[in-house]
Amino acid sequence: MARSEARGAAASRDAADPLRALRGRFVLDDTVYLDGNSLGALPRDVPERLAGVLAREWGELRIRSWNESGWWTAPERVGELIAPLVGAAPGQVVVGDSTSVNVFKALVGAVRLAGPDRDEILVDAATFPTDGYVAASVGRMTGHAVRPVPVERMPAEAGPRTAAVLANHVDYRTGELYDLPAVTAAAHDAGALAVWDLCHSAGALPVELDAWGVDLAVGCTYKYLNGGPGSPAFLYLRAAHQERFDSPLPGWNSHADPFAMEPRHTPAAGVARGRVGTPEILSLLALESALGVWEGVDLAAVRAKSLALTDFFIERLAAELPPGVDAGPITPIEHARRGSQVSVRCPDAEAVHALLVSRGVVGDQRPPDLLRFGFTPLYTTFADAERAAWELGLALGGG
Amino acid sequence: MARSEARGAAASRDAADPLRALRGRFVLDDTVYLDGNSLGALPRDVPERLAGVLAREWGELRIRSWNESGWWTAPERVGELIAPLVGAAPGQVVVGDSTSVNVFKALVGAVRLAGPDRDEILVDAATFPTDGYVAASVGRMTGHAVRPVPVERMPAEAGPRTAAVLANHVDYRTGELYDLPAVTAAAHDAGALAVWDLCHSAGALPVELDAWGVDLAVGCTYKYLNGGPGSPAFLYLRAAHQERFDSPLPGWNSHADPFAMEPRHTPAAGVARGRVGTPEILSLLALESALGVWEGVDLAAVRAKSLALTDFFIERLAAELPPGVDAGPITPIEHARRGSQVSVRCPDAEAVHALLVSRGVVGDQRPPDLLRFGFTPLYTTFADAERAAWELGLALGGG
Numbered sequence: 001m002a003r004s005e006a007r008g009a010a011a012s013r014d015a016a017d018p019l020r021a022l023r024g025r026f027v028l029d030d031t032v033y034l035d036g037n038s039l040g041a042l043p044r045d046v047p048e049r050l051a052g053v054l055a056r057e058w059g060e061l062r063i064r065s066w067n068e069s070g071w072w073t074a075p076e077r078v079g080e081l082i083a084p085l086v087g088a089a090p091g092q093v094v095v096g097d098s099t100s101v102n103v104f105k106a107l108v109g110a111v112r113l114a115g116p117d118r119d120e121i122l123v124d125a126a127t128f129p130t131d132g133y134v135a136a137s138v139g140r141m142t143g144h145a146v147r148p149v150p151v152e153r154m155p156a157e158a159g160p161r162t163a164a165v166l167a168n169h170v171d172y173r174t175g176e177l178y179d180l181p182a183v184t185a186a187a188h189d190a191g192a193l194a195v196w197d198l199c200h201s202a203g204a205l206p207v208e209l210d211a212w213g214v215d216l217a218v219g220c221t222y223k224y225l226n227g228g229p230g231s232p233a234f235l236y237l238r239a240a241h242q243e244r245f246d247s248p249l250p251g252w253n254s255h256a257d258p259f260a261m262e263p264r265h266t267p268a269a270g271v272a273r274g275r276v277g278t279p280e281i282l283s284l285l286a287l288e289s290a291l292g293v294w295e296g297v298d299l300a301a302v303r304a305k306s307l308a309l310t311d312f313f314i315e316r317l318a319a320e321l322p323p324g325v326d327a328g329p330i331t332p333i334e335h336a337r338r339g340s341q342v343s344v345r346c347p348d349a350e351a352v353h354a355l356l357v358s359r360g361v362v363g364d365q366r367p368p369d370l371l372r373f374g375f376t377p378l379y380t381t382f383a384d385a386e387r388a389a390w391e392l393g394l395a396l397g398g399g
Numbered sequence: 400m401a402r403s404e405a406r407g408a409a410a411s412r413d414a415a416d417p418l419r420a421l422r423g424r425f426v427l428d429d430t431v432y433l434d435g436n437s438l439g440a441l442p443r444d445v446p447e448r449l450a451g452v453l454a455r456e457w458g459e460l461r462i463r464s465w466n467e468s469g470w471w472t473a474p475e476r477v478g479e480l481i482a483p484l485v486g487a488a489p490g491q492v493v494v495g496d497s498t499s500v501n502v503f504k505a506l507v508g509a510v511r512l513a514g515p516d517r518d519e520i521l522v523d524a525a526t527f528p529t530d531g532y533v534a535a536s537v538g539r540m541t542g543h544a545v546r547p548v549p550v551e552r553m554p555a556e557a558g559p560r561t562a563a564v565l566a567n568h569v570d571y572r573t574g575e576l577y578d579l580p581a582v583t584a585a586a587h588d589a590g591a592l593a594v595w596d597l598c599h600s601a602g603a604l605p606v607e608l609d610a611w612g613v614d615l616a617v618g619c620t621y622k623y624l625n626g627g628p629g630s631p632a633f634l635y636l637r638a639a640h641q642e643r644f645d646s647p648l649p650g651w652n653s654h655a656d657p658f659a660m661e662p663r664h665t666p667a668a669g670v671a672r673g674r675v676g677t678p679e680i681l682s683l684l685a686l687e688s689a690l691g692v693w694e695g696v697d698l699a700a701v702r703a704k705s706l707a708l709t710d711f712f713i714e715r716l717a718a719e720l721p722p723g724v725d726a727g728p729i730t731p732i733e734h735a736r737r738g739s740q741v742s743v744r745c746p747d748a749e750a751v752h753a754l755l756v757s758r759g760v761v762g763d764q765r766p767p768d769l770l771r772f773g774f775t776p777l778y779t780t781f782a783d784a785e786r787a788a789w790e791l792g793l794a795l796g797g798g
Contacts, residue, residue, distance in 0.1 A: 027458040035462045042458040050453065050681070051446060058627060059426040059441040063434045063761065071628055098676025100650030101500060130651035130676060133664040137649055141540045148662070173660075222677070228457060229470055229680035248536055251499030252529035260766060261572075263547070265532040277497025277529060278621070280682035281628035282449070362462065367659060 003390060006316055010382035013308070018301055023379040025293045026226070032384045032391075034363040037200060037341050037374025040226030040290075049289035053282065071281050075253075076272060078284060081291040082225070082234050085299065086198060086217070087208035092239055094271045095221070095287065096279045099199060099233040101249070102218040103134045105274060106235060107166055108248040110193040110216055111142050113241055114163035118192070122149045122157060124167040126174075131197055135166055141248075151178040155186030162192040164215075169207070170200035170339035173366055175331035177201070177339045181212040188213060199223060202234075204306060204340035204377070206299040209236055216241070224340065224376055227287035235274040242270055251276035293378060305377040306340040313342055313373065313385040320393025327396055330370070341374040344392070352395050361391045402789060405715055409781035412707070417700055422778040424692045425625070431783040431790075433762045436599060436740050436773025439625030439689075448688035452681065470680050474631075474652075475671060477683060480690040481624070481633050484698065485597060485616070486607035491638055493670045494620070494686065495678045498598060498632040500648070501617040502533040504673060505634060506565055507647040509592040509615055510541050512640055513562035517591065521548045521556055523566040525573075530596055534565055540647075550577040554585030561591040563614075568606070569599035569738035572765055574730035576600070576738045580611040587612060598622060601633075603705060603739035603776070605698040608635055615640070623739065623775055626686035634673040641669055650675035692777060704776040705739040712741055712772065712784040719792025726795055729769070740773040743791065751794045760790045 014020060027042040057069040066072045079093035086093070097105075111121065123135045125148035132148070139146035149157045151167045158165060165187045170177050184194040193215040201207055203224030209217055217236040221227035237245055247267070252258050253275035256266040267273045314329055321327060327346035332338050346352055346369060353365035363373040373388060413419060426441040456464040465471045478492035485492070496504075510520065522534045524547035531547070538545035548556045550566045557564055564586045569576050583593040592614040600606055602623030608616055616635040620626035636644055646666070651657050652674035655665040666672045713728050720726060726745035731737050745751055745768060752764035762772040772787060 027454075029459070033461060039457075039462045039465075041461060042453060047450060047453045047458075050449060054441060054446045054449065054685075055426075058438075059446075060428070062432060062440060063438045063763065065628065066438075097496070097500065098650065098678075100652075100676030101496065101648060104648060127662075128651075129654070129657075129660050129662065129664075132662055133649045133651065133654070136664065137647055141647060220677070229464065230677040230683070231681075232679060233676075248540060249500060249503060250532045250536055251497065252527075252532065253499075255528070255532070258528075261528050263526075263528065263531055265528075265535065277499030277632075278619070278629040279497075280631060280679040282630075282685050283679035283681045284629070286681050364462065 006386050007383070010386040013312070013382040017305060019305055019377060022293060022297070023381065026379045028379060030360065032361045032387050034361065034373040034375065034380065034384065034388055036376030036380070037223050037372065038364055039222055039229060040224060040376060041379055043226055043290045043293050045292055046228065046286050046289045050282065050286050053285050074281065074284050074288065075275055075279050078288045078291065079234060079271065081288065081294070082202070082221070085207070085294060086202055086219070086236065087206070087210050088236055089210055089239070092271055093234050093236050094274045095234045095284060096232045096275055099218055099220045100130045100134055102233045102235045103131050103166070103197065104138060105247055105249055106195050106216040106218050107135055107138045107164060108142060109245050110164035110195050111138070111144055112246045113244055114193055118161055118163035119143065120145045120147060120161040120163060122147050122154055122162055122165040125150045126171055127168055128172045128197065128199065131166060131168065151183060154183050158187050158190035158192050160191065162187070162190050164193045164195055166195045166197070168197045168200065172200055173343060173370060175339045175341040175343045177337050184213050200339055200341070205303045214238065221287050226290045226293070228283060228290060231283050231287040232280060237271050237274050242273060245273050247273060249276045253277055253279070302377045306375055307335050307338065309375040309377065309380055309382065309385050310338060310340065310342050312382055313375070313389055316386055316389035317344070317392060320389050320398050322393065322396055322398035325396045340377065341372055344371045344373070345369050346371060346396060355395045356391055359391045361388045363388070405785050406782070409711070409785040412711070412781040416704060418704055418776060421692060421696070422780065425778045427778060429759065431760045431786050433760065433772040433774065433779065433783065433787055435775030435779070436622050436771065437763055438621055438628060439623060439775060440778055442625055442689045442692050444691055445627065445685050445688045449681065449685050452684050473680065473683050473687065474674055474678050477687045477690065478633060478670065480687065480693070481601070481620070484606070484693060485601055485618070485635065486605070486609050487635055488609055488638070491670055492633050492635050493673045494633045494683060495631045495674055498617055498619045499529045499533055501632045501634045502530050502565070502596065503537060504646055504648055505594050505615040505617050506534055506537045506563060507541060508644050509563035509594050510537070510543055511645045512643055513592055517560055517562035518542065519544045519546060519560040519562060521546055521553055521561055521564040524549045525570055526567055527571045527596065527598065530565060530567065550582060553582050557586050557589035557591050559590065561586070561589050563592045563594055565594045565596070567596045567599065571599055572742060572769060574738045574740040574742045576736050579613070583612050599738055599740070604702045613637065620686050625689045625692070627682060627689060630682050630686040631679060636670050636673050641672060644672050646672060648675045652676055652678070701776045705774055706734050706737065708774040708776065708779055708781065708784050709737060709739065709741050711781055712774070712788055715785055715788035716743070716791060719788050719797050721792065721795055721797035724795045739776070740771055743770045743772070744768050745770060745795060754794045755790055758790045760787045762787070
C-alpha cells in the first residue's frame, strides 16, 4: 500500500468512528500524542471548572466550601464517577492519595483480611516498580514473605500459604493484558485475596471488578482517565470486605465521625474507610471535571476502537519497517492479551524516541530498548496511528 | 472604652502595621475571616498561575512538562520555599502527600532510626486526632507501645525505652504553644528522637528546626501557608538522618533512579527519600504560587503582629463580654505559650458560631464548647480583631 492509500484508509476509519466527536472534548494540536498512557490530554472543560473552584469556592466561600461546595464528600463522589468505568456498583470506589499509597492500603488490608494463617504475598514479577517496592515494605512490616511470580503463573503458584496476590491488569512495559478473571478465580480457589493494579486498564477497556470477584483494586487517574498530572488514585474496596477492611493508614478522614475529634479511631462505614488525610482538592476537582467526558461513553466501543487502532498501527508498522532492521512489536497480537498500547523493541530506542518527538510523534521510551505507543480511544485517530507508523519506519531507515 | 474608641485604636494600629501591604496579596472581602488556621485565604497570584499550568504545561506540553516545566522536581523545589519558614537549611524539606501520610513516614522512620532496643512511642495526649490514629497504627505495625503523654510531661516521661516522641507544636484546640526546644532536648537526653507536627505553627511564628535539633517534622500547608484546600503537606528530614532514613512507603518517586524501573528499591539520596508516588501537581503548583507572598517577609514581624493581634482581641473581648456569662479565652495569656489563635470556651458554642457567621465573623467551632479564632498575620487586621470581639460580646448577650 502506498502511503496515500494508507492515509485514505485512516481517513475512512476516522470518518466512521462512532467515538470521533469525543476528540473535540480535549485540547489537542497536530502533534500525534501517543503518551496518554502516561499523561492523558487536557479535557476542555477543566480550566473553566478549576477557575471557578479558585474564584468562588476557595476565594469567596473559603472554609464554608468544605460543606457548601461538597469538598468533604468529593473523594466518594468522584469515586462514583469512576465506579461504572471499572464495573463497580456504587459505594465501593474512593479517590485520594497516590497509587503507591493505595497499594500500601490495599495490600495491608488484604493480608489482614486473609487472616494470620497465611504468610506469603505473590507479586507480579514484571510489575510496575512501585507496586513491588511497596509490597516489599508491606511484607517487612506484616511479616509476610513476598514472592515475585509472573502473572500467568499465579494460578499455579497460589497455595495454602498465600494471603494475597498483587498483579497488574496490563503490563506497563509490554502492553500485555492479563487474564484477570482467571487469576482472581485461582487466587480464590487457593483461599487468597486478589489485589489488582488497574493503572493501564481503567479507561482503556472494560473492567468488571464486581462480576470478576476482585477483592481490592487500585488505579491511577492521569492516564486513560485524563485527570491531570498526578491526579489522585482510586481504591476499590469490595462491599463484602468493607466492614472488615482494616487500614494501615487510619487518618482522620476515615473516622466514623471526623469532627468529633475523638482520641480513638473508629473506622467509617463503607468505602470512606479507605480515606486517610485531607484530600488535595484542586487536583481532585480537576479530575472530577475531566471525568465528565465519559458520560454516555460505551466501554465496548472504546475497546473496539482501541483494538482497531492498535491493529492498524501494527499492520502499518509491518509495512513500513525497513527490511533487515531488528525491531518490532512485542505486544501480543491476540486481542485477548493486548491492552491499549503497542510496545516496540528497537535498537537505539532513546535516539529513535527523540527523533520521533522532533517529528511530532510523542510516545515514550523505557529502558533498555522499548518504545511505547499508547492509544487513547477517546481522542487518538487512525490518522495518528498511520503517521506514527510512517515516522517510526522512517526513523528506522525506511521510506 | 466606647466602641468608637476601640475602632480608632484598631485603625491606628492597622495604619502602623509594617505588614499591612500584604493583605492586598490576598482575595478578601468584608468578612472578618478568622479561620486561616483551617484554610488560608486565596493569594491573588494563584489563579493566573494555575491557568497557565493548565493551558500551557498540561494542555500544550503534556508529558514533556515533567521535565520541561519542572514538575518532576517540584516536591523538592517547593520544599525549598518552605525551608526558610521553618528554620531549615536547604535540602531537608520535601512536599507531597497528606499530613497523615507524612506522620506515618516520619514516625516509622524515627523508630527505625532509634534502633531495635527501644519499644515505646510517646504521643501528645491532646494531639490532633489524626496523629494519634496514625501513631497507633505505627505502633501496631512496628511493635512499639504507644503511650499518650501531655507534651509538658514528655521531658519527665521520656526514658530508656522511648524510641520517639510525637508532639504538636501548637495545640489545635487550645492554641497553646509548647516548648519545642526543651521537649526536643529532653527527648535527646533520653536517647529518643523528636518528631514534631507543625500544622499550627508553620507560617504563624518563627520555627527553627535546625537550631532546635528537631529530628523529623511534618506540617500542613493549607493553614497559615495559604496553599489551598488540601494542599500537600511537607516533611522535614534532618540532614544528619537522611542517609539512614528508611521509609515505610518506598514508592518509585523515592528511588535513586526512578526511570531505570529497577525491581529493587534503592533509596534516593537526600530528602527525595521522603517522596512516595506521583505528586498531585495542580495542588502542588498552586501551593508554590501561594508561597510567593512570603518573599521578603520577616517572621519576627509576623510573630510580633500575631501577638499584638491576639492580645488586642483578648483585651477587647474582656471589655465586651457581658458580666455573668461563663465564657472566656482558654488560650494562654503568656506570649511564650500562645500560638496564633485564641480559643474561647462558651456555652452553646455551635449556636454562637452560627450567629457569628451570619454576622460576617468566620471562626470555627470544636466540640463540645470551643470557638476558635485564628489570626493570620499576613492578612488579619486589628479592625478584624475588634469587630470579632464586639460581635462575640453581642452574641453572648452584651452590647
